[in-house]
Structure formats: C-alpha cells, structure tokens
Amino acid sequence: MNAPPRKLSLEEWDGRYDQLRRDGLREPAYGGPLRRHVVRENDFRLQQLRFDNSPAALRLWNFLLTENERLHQARAAGHKIVGTMKDLGTVPVMAYALPGVRAFYPDGAWWTPCLMECSDKLLQQAERSGIDASFCPVRAMLPAFENGRHFPRPDLLVCSAGAICDDFSTIAQRLEHLGYPIFWWEIPRRRHPDFGEIACPLPGNLAAPKTQVDCVRAELQRVGQALAELAGENLDDDCLAAGIRAANQVRQRLDSLRRLVYSAPAAPLPALEMLVAEMLAIHFCSDRDETIAVLDDLLAEVQSRARRGQFVLGPQAARIFWVNPVADLRAMNLLEELGGRLCGSDFMFTHALDLIPENLPPLEALARAALADPMIGPASDRAARIVRECQAGRAEAVVVSRIPGASHCAREGEIILEMVRRQAGIPAIELEIPPVSDAMRPSLASRLQALVETAQARRSH
Numbered sequence: 001m002n003a004p005p006r007k008l009s010l011e012e013w014d015g016r017y018d019q020l021r022r023d024g025l026r027e028p029a030y031g032g033p034l035r036r037h038v039v040r041e042n043d044f045r046l047q048q049l050r051f052d053n054s055p056a057a058l059r060l061w062n063f064l065l066t067e068n069e070r071l072h073q074a075r076a077a078g079h080k081i082v083g084t085m086k087d088l089g090t091v092p093v094m095a096y097a098l099p100g101v102r103a104f105y106p107d108g109a110w111w112t113p114c115l116m117e118c119s120d121k122l123l124q125q126a127e128r129s130g131i132d133a134s135f136c137p138v139r140a141m142l143p144a145f146e147n148g149r150h151f152p153r154p155d156l157l158v159c160s161a162g163a164i165c166d167d168f169s170t171i172a173q174r175l176e177h178l179g180y181p182i183f184w185w186e187i188p189r190r191r192h193p194d195f196g197e198i199a200c201p202l203p204g205n206l207a208a209p210k211t212q213v214d215c216v217r218a219e220l221q222r223v224g225q226a227l228a229e230l231a232g233e234n235l236d237d238d239c240l241a242a243g244i245r246a247a248n249q250v251r252q253r254l255d256s257l258r259r260l261v262y263s264a265p266a267a268p269l270p271a272l273e274m275l276v277a278e279m280l281a282i283h284f285c286s287d288r289d290e291t292i293a294v295l296d297d298l299l300a301e302v303q304s305r306a307r308r309g310q311f312v313l314g315p316q317a318a319r320i321f322w323v324n325p326v327a328d329l330r331a332m333n334l335l336e337e338l339g340g341r342l343c344g345s346d347f348m349f350t351h352a353l354d355l356i357p358e359n360l361p362p363l364e365a366l367a368r369a370a371l372a373d374p375m376i377g378p379a380s381d382r383a384a385r386i387v388r389e390c391q392a393g394r395a396e397a398v399v400v401s402r403i404p405g406a407s408h409c410a411r412e413g414e415i416i417l418e419m420v421r422r423q424a425g426i427p428a429i430e431l432e433i434p435p436v437s438d439a440m441r442p443s444l445a446s447r448l449q450a451l452v453e454t455a456q457a458r459r460s461h
C-alpha cells in the first residue's frame with residue numbers, strides 16, 4: 001500500500017481505491033471511494049481537486065465529507081447536537097467533555113458553495129433573505145438552516161457575541177428572528193493590559209487584562225450550565241479537565257504534523273490536506289476520538305515518507321506562509337501547481353492549535369484560550385505571530401487570501417502585509433479567492449506565479 005507520494009485526480013483515485021481494496025485496505029464505517037461524495041452529495045468540486053494518494057488522506061477526506069451524515073446518525077442514536085458558532089475552538093472542548101453530546105460549527109457551511117460548486121444555490125437563497133454578496137460566504141449558513149438538507153437542526157445553538165465580525169453577528173441575529181433560539185455569550189475584544197493592570201498570559205504569546213479573563217470565564221460558566229442542562233449531566237471541573245486533556249491530544253498531534261510537514265526540506269503532504277487536517281482542531285469534525293485516529297494515520301504516513309525521503313513536491317518549491325482559509329479549496333492545489341508549497345499557516349484559528357493550559361482551573365484555562373483568538377484582538381497581534389512563524393519556518397513569501405465580502409477587518413490584510421515586508425523582509429501579496437474561482441484562475445495564477453518566481457529568484461542573492 002506504500003506507493004510513492006503523488007497527487008491524484010478523482011478519476012485516478014477510483015483506480016487507486018480499487019487497488020487498495022484488493023490489497024486488503026481496512027476502513028472505518030464512514031470509508032468508501034471518494035467519488036461517492038460527488039454522486040450522493042453533489043460535491044462536484046472534488047472533480048477539480050488533486051488529492052494525496054495515501055490511505056491516510058483517503059480517511060481524512062472521507063471523515064470530512066461524511067460529517068453531516070455522521071451528525072444525523074448521532075442524532076438518531078439519541079445524542080444531543082450542539083451548534084456552536086463563531087468562537088472556533090473553545091465551546092466544542094466543553095461540549096465534548098459531556099457524554100452523548102456532539103458539537104459542530106454551522107459556520108462550516110462556508111465551504112458548501114465551493115464543494116457543491118454553487119449547485120445548492122445557498123448563496124442565491126441567502127440573497128433572497130437580504131444577505132447579499134456584501135457578506136462573506138458564511139451567509140450560506142442561513143439557508144442551510146432553513147432547508148435542513150445539510151446538518152441536523154441543533155438541540156442547542158451557542159454563539160459568541162461582542163468581538164465578532166458584523167457578517168456573522170447579522171446572520172446569527174437573522175437566524176434567531178427566523179425561530180432558532182440562540183444562547184449568546186459575550187467575549188470582549190482583546191486588548192493589551194494597561195500599565196499597572198493585572199495581566200494574564202494567554203496561549204500564543206499573548207496577554208490580556210485579568211478583568212477580561214474573569215469576564216470570559218464567567219460567560220463560559222453560563223455556557224457550561226446550558227450544556228450540562230442539555231446533556232442532563234454534571235459538567236464539573238474534573239469533567240472539563242478531562243475534556244481539555246483530550247482536546248490537547250488532538251492539538252499535540254496537529255502540532256507534530258505541522259512541524260514535520262512545514263519544516264521538512266520538501267513537502268511530505270500537500271497543502272490541501274494540511275488545510276483539512278488543521279480544520280479538525282476546531283470541533284473535531286464531530287467525532288473527537290476519530291479525529292485522533294485520523295491524525296495518527298496522517299502522522300504515521302508523513303513520518304514514513306520523511307524516513308524514505310519521499311515527497312509530493314521537491315525542495316525547489318518556494319516556501320509560502322498562507323494566511324486565511326481559502327473559500328475555494330482548489331486554490332491550495334493551484335499554489336503547488338505553480339511551484340509553491342506551504343511552510344506555515346494561519347487559517348484564522350491558531351488559538352485552536354495552541355495547547356490549552358492544564359495547570360489552571362479548567363474554566364480559567366478555557367477563557368484564556370478563547371481570548372487568544374487571532375480574530376478578536378488587534379490585527380498587529382496576529383501579524384506579529386505570522387512574522388515569528390515566517391522566520392521560524394524560513395518562509396520565502398506570504399500569501400494573504402482575502403475572503404470576498406468579509407468584514408472581519410477591512411485593513412487586516414494591509415497590516416499583515418506591511419509587517420511581514422518590514423519585519424520578515426520577504427515578499428507578500430493579498431489575493432481574493434471566491435468560493436468557485438475558475439473565472440479568476442488566470443489572474444490568480446499569474447499573481448501566484450510571480451510571487452513564487454520572486455521568492456525563488458531571491459535565493460541566489
């Protein structure tokens with residue numbers, strides 16, 4: 001089964017899958033050929049993507065693409081379903097600490113127009129509800145709730161308020177008016193502690209005033225009570241501490257994977273699979289134990305490739321640090337087709353990758369983790385981390401992929417580009433990538449190509 005690493009089209013994966021089955025491939029219950037997601041779920045975009053050829057990548061994709069199906073099965077088995085919105089990484093840690101509770105991000109509908117190549121018409125339906133293209137692709141979430149064809153209706157909807165973007169705030173409020181009650185909890189915009197103020201260190205080399213940490217801890221306590229009531233269980237400190245330890249197991253594996261892949265002399269795993277793997281951190285793709293198993297397989301594959309000196313891209317590929325998730329997954333393929341590779345990433349949820357402190361009372365630790373969200377503090381904090389990671393990962397260039405319509409920070413990209421150019425001294429560009437970017441492919445390709453060539457040309461100086 002150990003074929004040399006290569007990227008395959010969906011068609012090539014058909015043959016590879018048959019061969020793996022003949023060779024005795026064993027799969028989890030959600031396994032199967034990738035093509036079925038096109039046939040059953042209309043995930044047409046898969047036909048345009050290139051996938052890693054390992055069984056570990058097959059498992060990763062099947063895990064990702066069966067999430068809605070697995071959520072429906074969990075509901076049928078009597079599990080409680082919690083829709084957690086916006087905090088990207090904290091409330092799910094609490095939810096999975098309770099038996100019989102599954103948490104997911106309805107925000108994940110962000111990618112549905114891409115996967116289904118807009119055949120679902122979610123964006124048009126959002127438009128009819130008054131949420132037009134001046135909002136980011138998260139607007140797909142609104143009709144996804146209404147038509148019920150994607151994820152099951154949650155038993156409880158939890159959403160953070162305060163330091164969140166206008167897009168999400170508006171859409172979540174619209175959702176509530178449509179009859180989906182939301183349990184709101186507040187998180188303040190993170191600020192640097194003032195002189196003389198008691199400061200608390202946060203994951204990710206950040207700090208916040210103790211008053212902010214206390215405020216978030218109290219809010220998370222309310223969230224915990226709501227979750228416990230839903231589950232009919234007690235969510236005490238022991239239970240939360242066990243949940244944090246389990247979440248950290250996921251984060252440790254992701255840390256090992258990112259270190260190995262991003263620091264290797266050549267890329268042992270493609271950029272697209274790295275994006276998908278990192279996304280597992282935010283809510284474990286609705287199954288925490290399986291997330292650990294999926295990551296173990298990926299890690300074993302990458303370790304084995306590194307030992308064998310086999311890579312999907314050679315050492316000549318330009319080392320690119322990528323900022324923000326891409327609305328069109330195909331953009332990650334495009335980067336590699338043009339001679340680039342990932343050497344680091346900030347997909348907007350770095351706080352879900354950092355270890356949650358285990359030496360603090362659990363709610364305090366979770367409050368600090370929530371406040372480390374890169375999207376709720378100054379853009380310069382986010383940019384400073386990107387610069388540090390560019391330097392550590394020997395990045396040769398940075399791409400900030402702008403999200404169409406996103407209001408999270410009008411000047412954020414500019415601030416990041418400026419700090420990267422000034423402090424890391426490497427070229428950086430900003431690109432806007434829509435959910436289906438085919439029409440813009442020539443211009444995206446020429447800008448990416450120019451960046452890759454510039455990065456490579458600088459090597460000789």
Ligand code: SF4
Binds near residue numbers: 166375403
């Ligand atoms: S505006 Fe930005 S932060 Fe808000 S939902 Fe869209 S992508 Fe996410």
